Amino acid sequence: MWFDSHCHLKIFSDREDLENVISRATDSRVLKMITVGTSPKDWKLYANLVEKYSDQIEYTVGLHPSYVGSTWENELRTLCDYWGMNRAPVALGEIGLDFFRLPEDKRLAKEVVDFQKEAFRKQLEIASVLKIPVIIHSRNAFRDCVNIIDESDVDWNKVVFHCFSESTKEIMEINHRSGWVSFTGILTYKANEHLREALRATNLDRLMLETDSPYLSPIPKRGKENEPSYLPFLGSVAAATLGLNEQDFAKQILENSTAFYDCHLITKH
Numbered sequence: 001m002w003f004d005s006h007c008h009l010k011i012f013s014d015r016e017d018l019e020n021v022i023s024r025a026t027d028s029r030v031l032k033m034i035t036v037g038t039s040p041k042d043w044k045l046y047a048n049l050v051e052k053y054s055d056q057i058e059y060t061v062g063l064h065p066s067y068v069g070s071t072w073e074n075e076l077r078t079l080c081d082y083w084g085m086n087r088a089p090v091a092l093g094e095i096g097l098d099f100f101r102l103p104e105d106k107r108l109a110k111e112v113v114d115f116q117k118e119a120f121r122k123q124l125e126i127a128s129v130l131k132i133p134v135i136i137h138s139r140n141a142f143r144d145c146v147n148i149i150d151e152s153d154v155d156w157n158k159v160v161f162h163c164f165s166e167s168t169k170e171i172m173e174i175n176h177r178s179g180w181v182s183f184t185g186i187l188t189y190k191a192n193e194h195l196r197e198a199l200r201a202t203n204l205d206r207l208m209l210e211t212d213s214p215y216l217s218p219i220p221k222r223g224k225e226n227e228p229s230y231l232p233f234l235g236s237v238a239a240a241t242l243g244l245n246e247q248d249f250a251k252q253i254l255e256n257s258t259a260f261y262d263c264h265l266i267t268k269h
Helices: 010-014 018-027 040-052 072-076 079-084 106-130 142-151 168-176 193-201 228-242 246-261
Strands: 002-007 030-035 057-059 092-098 134-139 159-161 180-183 207-209
Touching (some): 010 018, 030 228, 030 246, 072 106, 079 106, 092 106, 092 142, 106 134, 106 142, 134 142, 168 193, 207 228, 207 246, 228 246
Parallel strands (some): 002 030, 134 159, 159 180
């Protein structure tokens, strides 16, 4: 059985295809999915989805750095309310920093960076108070993300860098802090040997896998819309990279993900 630790199910729900997506995931032995919030536009939807698909889905809420603007403080005002619901989020995220496409104008770029850092710090503060896991989005911003987390009161044991795309050097920094990493389908791409090297350096008990659906489909589905049922393709490559039995590796990933998100599992035979 597999566990998809990070996906975005809104697109499937919006076009009324979620039942089929979940059915295909179940057929592919993907036992659980974490659908990850990025803005108020999906938070409420995901809270409702877990009520309907309580066995298969858990959810998170957080303000993705790409959605951080001048009104970010208003958007965070309702964030904590979700932890008072019957089915609370299993983590805060995804949050962090994204410096990949900053405005060319230096003044505007600085404004974007400042907003992102302020929103990141505030959400880490919330996570620290609630003592909940945090999902980190870091793109062209690893050093800044690490520094801000170090400055916060967040426990690194509750931090996962999702869609890891850095090198072994960055893995060692996360290992040193007892943090977690999650790999996506880009691990399967021929050109990304540096990611496979990073995987080999990862602490096995701090490792998760994710589809990041509907993005980043693994080989042999590259170029197609990704979905949770494709996770075993990634799992097979990851297990082979580590020289591990695939079934044993799947069990390890399931145990790791369940422990990190502190969620229940219902196994159907």
